[in-house]
Amino acid sequence: MRIGLxxxxxxxxxxxxxxSLFVGSGCTDDKATTWDLHEPTDPSTTLxxxxxxxxxxxxxxxCTMELDANASNVNTMTGCQVLFDGExxxxxxxxxxDSNDPGCEVxxxxxxxxxxxx
Amino acid sequence: MKKLxxxxxxxxxxxxxxxxPPSDDSPTWGVPxxxxxxxxxxxxxxxxxxxxxRDRLVAVDLASGTATEIALNAGDEPGRLVEDAAGRIQxxxxxxxxxVTIDPTSDxxxxxxxxxxxxxxxxxxxxxxxxxxxxSTGELVSLPAAGGDAVRNVFVDRDLxxxxxxxxxxxxxRFRSAQLLQLDASGAVAARVSPxxxxxxxxxxxxxxxxxxxxxxxxxxxxxxxxxxxxxRTIQLPxxxxxxxxxxxxxxxxxxxxxxxxxxxxxxxxxxxxxxxDGSNAMTPMIxxxxxxxxxxxxxxxxxxxxxxxxxxGQVVMRVPMTELVADSGSATSGPCPDNLAGQNPPDTxxxxxxxxxxxxxxxxxxxxxxxxxxxxxxxxxVAFAGTSLLVYYPELPAIAVHRDDxxxxxxxxxxxxxxxxxxxxxxxQTPSGLACASCHPEARDDGLVWNFDTEGLRRTQNVAGxxxxxxxxxxxxxxxxxxxxxxxxxxxxxxxxxPTDSEHRALGPWLNRVPAPAPTADVDxxxxxxxxxxxxxxxxxxxxxxxxALMSTKAIVDVGTGGTFKVPSLVGISGRAPFMHTGCATTLxxxxxxxxxxxxxxxxxxxLSPDQLNDLVAYLETL
Numbered sequence: 153m154r155i156g157l158x159x160x161x162x163x164x165x166x167x168x169x170x171x172s173l174f175v176g177s178g179c180t181d182d183k184a185t186t187w188d189l190h191e192p193t194d195p196s197t198t199l200x201x202x203x204x205x206x207x208x209x210x211x212x213x214x215c216t217m218e219l220d221a222n223a224s225n226v227n228t229m230t231g232c233q234v235l236f237d238g239e240x241x242x243x244x245x246x247x248x249x250d251s252n253d254p255g256c257e258v259x260x261x262x263x264x265x266x267x268x269x270x
Numbered sequence: 271m272k273k274l275x276x277x278x279x280x281x282x283x284x285x286x287x288x289x290x291p292p293s294d295d296s297p298t299w300g301v302p303x304x305x306x307x308x309x310x311x312x313x314x315x316x317x318x319x320x321x322x323x324r325d326r327l328v329a330v331d332l333a334s335g336t337a338t339e340i341a342l343n344a345g346d347e348p349g350r351l352v353e354d355a356a357g358r359i360q361x362x363x364x365x366x367x368x369x370v371t372i373d374p375t376s377d378x379x380x381x382x383x384x385x386x387x388x389x390x391x392x393x394x395x396x397x398x399x400x401x402x403x404x405x406s407t408g409e410l411v412s413l414p415a416a417g418g419d420a421v422r423n424v425f426v427d428r429d430l431x432x433x434x435x436x437x438x439x440x441x442x443x444r445f446r447s448a449q450l451l452q453l454d455a456s457g458a459v460a461a462r463v464s465p466x467x468x469x470x471x472x473x474x475x476x477x478x479x480x481x482x483x484x485x486x487x488x489x490x491x492x493x494x495x496x497x498x499x500x501x502x503r504t505i506q507l508p509x510x511x512x513x514x515x516x517x518x519x520x521x522x523x524x525x526x527x528x529x530x531x532x533x534x535x536x537x538x539x540x541x542x543x544x545x546x547x548d549g550s551n552a553m554t555p556m557i558x559x560x561x562x563x564x565x566x567x568x569x570x571x572x573x574x575x576x577x578x579x580x581x582x583x584g585q586v587v588m589r590v591p592m593t594e595l596v597a598d599s600g601s602a603t604s605g606p607c608p609d610n611l612a613g614q615n616p617p618d619t620x621x622x623x624x625x626x627x628x629x630x631x632x633x634x635x636x637x638x639x640x641x642x643x644x645x646x647x648x649x650x651x652x653v654a655f656a657g658t659s660l661l662v663y664y665p666e667l668p669a670i671a672v673h674r675d676d677x678x679x680x681x682x683x684x685x686x687x688x689x690x691x692x693x694x695x696x697x698x699x700q701t702p703s704g705l706a707c708a709s710c711h712p713e714a715r716d717d718g719l720v721w722n723f724d725t726e727g728l729r730r731t732q733n734v735a736g737x738x739x740x741x742x743x744x745x746x747x748x749x750x751x752x753x754x755x756x757x758x759x760x761x762x763x764x765x766x767x768x769x770p771t772d773s774e775h776r777a778l779g780p781w782l783n784r785v786p787a788p789a790p791t792a793d794v795d796x797x798x799x800x801x802x803x804x805x806x807x808x809x810x811x812x813x814x815x816x817x818x819x820a821l822m823s824t825k826a827i828v829d830v831g832t833g834g835t836f837k838v839p840s841l842v843g844i845s846g847r848a849p850f851m852h853t854g855c856a857t858t859l860x861x862x863x864x865x866x867x868x869x870x871x872x873x874x875x876x877x878x879l880s881p882d883q884l885n886d887l888v889a890y891l892e893t894l
Contacts, residue, residue, distance in 0.1 A: 207690065
């Protein structure tokens with residue numbers, strides 16, 4: 153039986169405060185979104201939840217799964233925090249999305265970069 | 271997107287453990303993956319799982335999904351299973367050293383018979399109603415299926431794996447060498463064959479390192495030999511032929527200094543393969559159909575038209591019609607490509623793949639045959655057909671995925687908590703080199719192979735089983751001061767994997783430390799061993815100057831005339847890890863005492879010993 157509140161967090165090198173979207177480098181926007189999972193979940197998700205519950209370093213897999221399933225145009229995941237609240241698991245993911253700013257162009261590796269003129 | 275999966279109405283969700291934070295003293299979970307832990311009964315009504323990670327068996331009613339747990343002793347580590355004519359399930363206890371018999375109606379253990387130190391493969395011979403047990407320690411033990419003492423116990427060779435019966439003739443495989451031994455009526459080896467070497471196009475030097483390729487005869491394409499090794503599983507097809515799921519070692523040069531120097535992508539130094547063996551023991555290697563690591567189990571459909579293979583490290587299942595298998599002609603071909611070129615991450619678990627996330631994955635299959643997919647349920651270790659359905663066992667959840675021939679799939683959750691250990695997970699994680707730690711250290715031991723390194727020359731794979739935490743420093747020269755240092759260098763730098771996490775750094779050592787060293791050889795002459803022990807401990811011979819204590823090693827770094835300074839290796843379990851010495855120059859323990867290989871009298875003082883005394887010394891070493 154699970155009681156209380158547990159927090160497991162895994163942060164990438166770039167950790168950003170707040171959850172609102174704001175302009176990052178000019179070619180990527182920083183976002184933070186929380187998805188709630190409710191147990192029981194499907195077996196694949198259960199495996200990732202339990203791995204994360206036992207090992208903070210394993211939480212990235214859960215965050216990545218949620219990000220892949222629910223967000224588009226993702227450039228980089230920059231933060232991952234998982235909060236266990238009874239049968240609800242809050243998966244908070246910070247990530248960058250491509251801004252599609254007309255001032256940015258995409259090079260061969262699909263990484264948008266500012267266009268430098270002059 | 272089309273939903274391919276239906277949740278079975280009998281789905282049982284395992285209770286999740288409480289939310290305890292990880293800590294340094296968390297208990298380790300699970301054992302090294304061996305594969306081949308799933309049996310479907312002949313009537314296709316039940317499945318039995320040998321769960322070595324939880325020391326139990328699980329009986330599953332496939333119609334209802336009801337699972338019944340059958341407890342075993344702690345540390346039993348159940349492995350292979352076989353059904354006899356009476357429907358009893360016979361299970362080898364890999365570490366428990368016994369054969370247990372399960373009643374098919376009550377699911378109760380009705381017999382437990384000691385067999386040998388390390389039981390591995392099982393076969394049932396209907397004509398004699400015998401269960402044959404192959405042991406890693408060398409014995410082949412035959413017991414009446416209904417119960418009672420063994421009727422025969424013959425020593426065959428070390429490192430036995432699977433047992434097969436064909437037309438009244440017994441065959442056994444050897445694990446690391448991938449040999450098939452045909453036995454005569456007395457149990458003596460009548461024939462010994464190995465999958466032939468094949469050629470792979472040299473990719474120009476692994477990881478940017480120097481190439482070992484030689485110009486081939488067919489148009490001058492540089493190629494390297496790919497030799498058979500590590501026979502994870504060998505089964506019999508309905509037509510009587512055998513199929514062996516094994517690895518190959520590419521004879522190339524590995525770089526220890528270039529990042530990813532063990533190779534990347536297609537053409538990595540270890541590849542999975544299948545070899546078909548016909549009734550005359552002719553071995554036909556197949557063009558590899560999948561590039562993922564650890565092909566730990568293979569199953570054939572009841573009509574023999576289809577094979578299924580599971581790749582534990584790649585977390586991939588491959589289904590391939592027999593008609594699509596292509597014999598390797600011997601000319602150089604490209605190696606198979608790992609499915610998971612991204613390295614650390616398991617196959618896509620988003621909406622592009624996975625049992626509960628949409629369509630099967632679109633993993634690359636170089637030769638375009640078969641159907642590779644992932645269930646996204648962890649590492650598959652076992653596979654079996656139940657009629658036209660394919661069953662795949664996933665130990666971490668634990669669960670059995672059921673893939674029906676109408677395309678629908680479901681999951682039967684087995685009782686028990688989700689199992690997780692960061693060390694175990696890392697050990698079986700595929701890197702961009704196509705390698706997992708367990709590729710060269712199968713079952714957390716060693717592959718018995720010698721590798722050619724750019725900076726060091728020839729080095730035999732070291733065995734990591736047996737008190738690993740007490741054996742620092744590591745590697746032949748003792749240049750890796752700690753396991754975390756070794757992990758960073760080998761897993762991340764050489765294999766090209768992600769840098770191990772703090773959890774992995776902490777967990778791998780304690781997890782590996784639970785794996786015991788290989789057991790001594792079974793058929794040692796006790797009197798000879800006693801004489802050998804006296805020699806070993808004598809000051810005149812001088813072995814105990816360095817080989818002493820519980821590890822039989824002072825761990826000093828010394829020069830014993832073998833071409834450099836090396837850490838004194840532990841001798842515990844040494845007879846289970848041929849070849850010997852850092853270059854593998856000694857095929858047998860006796861070979862170590864030749865001056866050219868063993869260092870002569872700089873490495874102990876043995877030149878004065880007679881051949882009989884050397885044999886006594888070897889007998890003693892075989893008891894360690």
